[in-house]
Amino acid sequence: MAKIDLEDIAHSYDPLAREPVYALRKAQLSWRNGGRYAILGPSGCGKTTMLNIMSGIVGPSEGRILFDDVDVTKTKTAERNIAQVFQFPVIYNTMTVGENLAFPLICRNVAKDVIARKVGEVAEALGLEKLLGRRAKSLTADQKQLISLGRGLVRDDVAAILMDEPLTVIDPDLKFRLRRKLKEINEYYNSTLIYVTHDQNEAMTFAEDIVVMDQGSVVQIGNPQELFERPSTTFVGYFIGAPAMNMFEVRVTGKNKVSFGEVEFATDTDLGTIKTANVKLGIRSEFIELSAAKVKNGLQVDIERVDDFGNYQLVSAHNGGQAIKVKVKRETPVPGDKAWLKFPEKRCCVYADEVLV
Amino acid sequence: MDLVAKGLTLEIEGENHLDDISFGMRKGELYTLLGRTLAGKTTLLKTIAGLITPDSGRLLFEDCDLGGVPVWERNIAMVYQQFINYPHLNVFENVAFPLRQRKVDPAAINRRVMTALSSVGLDGFEGRKIQALSGGQQQRVALARSLAKEAGILLLDEPLVNLDYKLREQLREEFRNIFSSTVASDSILIYSSTDPLEAMQLGGEVIVLDEARVLQQGPGHEIFENPANTRVAEISNDPAMNLMNGTIGDGSIQLGADMALPLPPHFKGLTPGDYIFGLRASDVILADKGISFTVELSEISGSETYLHVAGGAHKFVGLLDMVRNFKAAETVSLSLDVKKIYAFDMAGDLVSSPFGGGR
Amino acid sequence: MHKIYLSLKYGFICVWSMFVVAPFLWALSTSFKDFQSVTSGATYIPWLQFEPTLEGWRVLWESPANGGVDIAEPYLNSIIVTCLASIISIILGTLSAYALSRFTFKAGFIRNNDITFFFISQRIMPPVVLSIPFFIMLGFLGLLDSMVGLIMVYIVLLMPIAVWIMVDFFNKVPREIDETALIDGCNPYQAFFKVVLPNSIPGMIVAGMFCLIFGWTDFFFAFILTFTEVQLLPVRIVALNSSITPWWSLSAAALISVAPLIVVAFIVERFLSKGNLSGALK
Numbered sequence: 001m002a003k004i005d006l007e008d009i010a011h012s013y014d015p016l017a018r019e020p021v022y023a024l025r026k027a028q029l030s031w032r033n034g035g036r037y038a039i040l041g042p043s044g045c046g047k048t049t050m051l052n053i054m055s056g057i058v059g060p061s062e063g064r065i066l067f068d069d070v071d072v073t074k075t076k077t078a079e080r081n082i083a084q085v086f087q088f089p090v091i092y093n094t095m096t097v098g099e100n101l102a103f104p105l106i107c108r109n110v111a112k113d114v115i116a117r118k119v120g121e122v123a124e125a126l127g128l129e130k131l132l133g134r135r136a137k138s139l140t141a142d143q144k145q146l147i148s149l150g151r152g153l154v155r156d157d158v159a160a161i162l163m164d165e166p167l168t169v170i171d172p173d174l175k176f177r178l179r180r181k182l183k184e185i186n187e188y189y190n191s192t193l194i195y196v197t198h199d200q201n202e203a204m205t206f207a208e209d210i211v212v213m214d215q216g217s218v219v220q221i222g223n224p225q226e227l228f229e230r231p232s233t234t235f236v237g238y239f240i241g242a243p244a245m246n247m248f249e250v251r252v253t254g255k256n257k258v259s260f261g262e263v264e265f266a267t268d269t270d271l272g273t274i275k276t277a278n279v280k281l282g283i284r285s286e287f288i289e290l291s292a293a294k295v296k297n298g299l300q301v302d303i304e305r306v307d308d309f310g311n312y313q314l315v316s317a318h319n320g321g322q323a324i325k326v327k328v329k330r331e332t333p334v335p336g337d338k339a340w341l342k343f344p345e346k347r348c349c350v351y352a353d354e355v356l357v
Numbered sequence: 358m359d360l361v362a363k364g365l366t367l368e369i370e371g372e373n374h375l376d377d378i379s380f381g382m383r384k385g386e387l388y389t390l391l392g393r394t395l396a397g398k399t400t401l402l403k404t405i406a407g408l409i410t411p412d413s414g415r416l417l418f419e420d421c422d423l424g425g426v427p428v429w430e431r432n433i434a435m436v437y438q439q440f441i442n443y444p445h446l447n448v449f450e451n452v453a454f455p456l457r458q459r460k461v462d463p464a465a466i467n468r469r470v471m472t473a474l475s476s477v478g479l480d481g482f483e484g485r486k487i488q489a490l491s492g493g494q495q496q497r498v499a500l501a502r503s504l505a506k507e508a509g510i511l512l513l514d515e516p517l518v519n520l521d522y523k524l525r526e527q528l529r530e531e532f533r534n535i536f537s538s539t540v541a542s543d544s545i546l547i548y549s550s551t552d553p554l555e556a557m558q559l560g561g562e563v564i565v566l567d568e569a570r571v572l573q574q575g576p577g578h579e580i581f582e583n584p585a586n587t588r589v590a591e592i593s594n595d596p597a598m599n600l601m602n603g604t605i606g607d608g609s610i611q612l613g614a615d616m617a618l619p620l621p622p623h624f625k626g627l628t629p630g631d632y633i634f635g636l637r638a639s640d641v642i643l644a645d646k647g648i649s650f651t652v653e654l655s656e657i658s659g660s661e662t663y664l665h666v667a668g669g670a671h672k673f674v675g676l677l678d679m680v681r682n683f684k685a686a687e688t689v690s691l692s693l694d695v696k697k698i699y700a701f702d703m704a705g706d707l708v709s710s711p712f713g714g715g716r
Numbered sequence: 717m718h719k720i721y722l723s724l725k726y727g728f729i730c731v732w733s734m735f736v737v738a739p740f741l742w743a744l745s746t747s748f749k750d751f752q753s754v755t756s757g758a759t760y761i762p763w764l765q766f767e768p769t770l771e772g773w774r775v776l777w778e779s780p781a782n783g784g785v786d787i788a789e790p791y792l793n794s795i796i797v798t799c800l801a802s803i804i805s806i807i808l809g810t811l812s813a814y815a816l817s818r819f820t821f822k823a824g825f826i827r828n829n830d831i832t833f834f835f836i837s838q839r840i841m842p843p844v845v846l847s848i849p850f851f852i853m854l855g856f857l858g859l860l861d862s863m864v865g866l867i868m869v870y871i872v873l874l875m876p877i878a879v880w881i882m883v884d885f886f887n888k889v890p891r892e893i894d895e896t897a898l899i900d901g902c903n904p905y906q907a908f909f910k911v912v913l914p915n916s917i918p919g920m921i922v923a924g925m926f927c928l929i930f931g932w933t934d935f936f937f938a939f940i941l942t943f944t945e946v947q948l949l950p951v952r953i954v955a956l957n958s959s960i961t962p963w964w965s966l967s968a969a970a971l972i973s974v975a976p977l978i979v980v981a982f983i984v985e986r987f988l989s990k991g992n993l994s995g996a997l998k
Contacts, residue, residue: 205656455900
């Protein structure tokens with residue numbers, strides 16, 4: 001269990017080049033002890049680099065890493081006391097499942113009865129208890145990944161468990177159970193869990209705090225609710241939530257009003273500080289109110305299609321060239337061709353130069 | 358019916374990879390094969406393509422038995438999960454390959470390739486090398502190649518599963534537009550997926566596969582409203598439908614010692630006895646005077662909360678339309694919307710559904 | 717820090733280069749010496765330390781009647797035998813490797829991996845073991861001391877190398893590419909030639925290089941299977957030996973025989989570095 005601090009960390013894979021390309025731009029991050037984090041971002045944003053820097057596989061070209069205020073930047077991976085789970089199963093083919101799970105403990109000379117107990121606990125948690133005697137080579141891909149995961153969990157004294165998209169190969173119903181198991185472990189042992197993913201749904205359901213990254217920079221850190229309701233940049237608004245946040249290019253026309261075409265929307269933000277002309281209004285499809293009848297200060301739209309997703313309907317509409325998506329309940333009747341949309345003040349987010357005001 | 362399968366069966370080393378699969382498909386329609394991993398979707402697609410020969414059963418396309426027809430003479434196109442393109446050819450030649458193979462004349466090749474590239478959003482990419490493209494772009498090239506062929510059957514094996522979440526969302530939209538425009542009248546599109554939401558979004562008929570068998574075939578909303586059995590109910594919902602054992606007796610549903618629900622109107626006429634009841638996660642509502650459950654886990658996603666609870670012998674997942682962090686071991690009061698409850702008999706088959714299906 | 721690293725790097729490369737090039741330079745200077753210069757002590761730089769002569773080189777072209785060793789004919793023989801044997805080995809080896817990679821063979825408990833290993837095991841075996849069987853077989857066929865016989869033997873020796881390298885290579889090309897080619901209208905042969913083969917050219921070049929090297933430098937089988945009619949280069953060079961070891965002509969012969977391989981290496985390296993070998997897939 002340790003508090004991890006990244007001080008002025010930056011990393012370039014070719015630092016001696018004349019113009020180094022940074023995989024990870026200068027960042028300052030603190031991971032509190034026992035926290036449950038997700039690092040979320042698209043491919044190539046630097047999340048795996050950050051994970052590898054924390055585990056020691058990659059040495060940062062700039063900056064320091066501290067575990068409980070002790071500088072570990074130069075310490076080797078084995079000494080940092082980290083467990084890392086990778087995207088693809090990493091197992092020892094010649095050993096049985098039980099031996100695989102026990103391996104990290106055997107390497108640390110833990111007593112045999114303790115090993116047996118821990119292996120049993122972890123195997124039961126992951127549903128592997130019937131397979132302990134089988135050779136690891138003969139299992140399916142998701143069973144192998146469970147072993148990989150189990151090996152990362154069997155040591156309960158680690159500073160942190162770092163996972164790089166570990167549930168990609170797992171079936172959806174097993175994913176639920178595994179997420180729950182990871183949370184239980186996090187609460188029981190108070191070990192820090194850091195989970196890297198590009199799947200915003202996984203990040204939102206798993207983490208207490210999410211670090212959103214794009215192109216090497218940390219864009220926003222916050223809990224799932226904050227990131228969903230108040231994304232700090234248009235990128236976060238796009239990346240979090242399915243579908244992405246609706247974005248409108250608007251003009252500022254008052255202390256807290258913006259206009260889209262002829263329609264004026266009231267927001268709850270003070271827009272006096274905005275100097276740029278690049279102003280956008282963002283609102284989530286879940287929060288837009290749809291009505292068949294004309295509404296004051298509502299945006300008139302033409303309905304393109306309505307998709308039935310079982311639990312809800314997704315209305316795709318447009319106003320001129322602007323596409324808008326609205327989520328409505330299954331029972332709500334959606335008019336065939338035209339509708340009026342109302343944007344609740346509290347739910348409007350205004351962005352100046354892509355950053356939240 | 359233009360593509361008909363009758364009793365396709367394949368057994369390898371004692372395991373059924375295809376178990377008496379039969380279906381009918383029409384030209385100009387999109388079909389989604391929905392099933393978990395290893396359900397037999399890829400095997401079925403490869404059998405239609407001719408790469409795998411079934412032990413028994415027949416496959417007829419336009420009344421012509423495909424039994425003896427080798428792969429290269431079938432009128433098909435396929436897009437794989439793993440971005441398969443010819444590495445030694447550039448984008449244009451990749452898309453043109455099947456047309457050159459069929460000796461289409463150069464002017465027509467040029468036209469069809471450029472149209473296909475345009476419809477997948479790759480205008481201007483003709484000269485590029487495959488290795489220089491990103492994952493999403495490579496998959497688009499693979500799709501363009503399939504479209505340019507104008508094949509009778511277009512097979513897509515989970516084409517988006519190896520792409521980033523957001524890219525997947527974007528391409529799914531684009532696919533829908535492409536499918537409804539270019540290939541509308543003449544081809545059969547078969548798309549395999551594990552995600553029920555994706556199946557719903559694509560909008561075509563859904564064929565539910567599980568353990569090498571066809572469980573149900575029908576329009577998406579029909580599968581949603583009237584799942585033929587408990588397994589279909591599990592596969593076609595995300596999160597899976599809650600299933601509980603219980604009995605119907607003296608005018609109420611008994612789910613356990615202290616859990617009783619009033620009998621909904623659509624259960625009228627059901628003989629009392631043991632049943633399996635099904636309820637979707639979204640039909641579980643937070644209520645003041647409901648049944649008491651203990652929270653096991655709560656997960657927030659966007660504007661909804663997944664709540665995992667336990668009560669008596671039952672475990673549920675509820676999808677609540679609000680954002681709230683419940684603590685483990687907290688007690689919550691939930692009401693189960695009986696108007697939406699399903700009844701399956703003990704063999705798992707649908708007996709009564711809120712939308713009128715069942716016996 | 718960076719400078720120290722750089723200077724160490726280049727320093728090491730210099731030392732290593734000298735280590736590698738030195739024998740060639742020695743052979744080069746020795747080839748221009750005559751008997752006196754060789755025996756009178758260690759001398760290296762021509763004109764400064766000794767008088768260069770072309771004696772060593774002249775001997776190689778003179779016919780035996782004039783006291784020389786005519787290497788023109790053996791040289792040509794070596795080139796023909798090595799090239800033909802290599803080309804046929806690569807063709808047969810590549811086709812076998814493709815079959816081993818794509819099709820499943822089962823005969824009792826023997827599987828694909830066993831067959832591949834069988835090929836590779838040919839190279840593990842000491843060549844001596846094969847000498848008598850080959851001698852007898854070629855004698856039976858009347859192919860002793862002939863080009864055809866020699867080429868046949870070399871194919872047997874070189875094909876395993878081609879199989880070894882190409883099986884690994886084909887295993888790395890996903891099966892789905894073959895399938896896509898089939899779906900696009902190619903029959904299995906066309907799929908192989910139009911799609912799989914163009915992507916395997918790097919592997920074939922590497923295999924070809926190894927075949928050429930092993931074929932060209934083989935002394936043992938050329939020695940026992942040929943006598944007077946057909947002579948290969950290594951055998952003829954050995955014939956230079958007499959009671960006084962002729963270092964000058966041996967050096968010249970050594971340089972001449974290595975020359976083609978160096979040319980091949982340069983050509984392949986050019987090809988490699990141009991990035992033409994990026995048949996890789998994402």
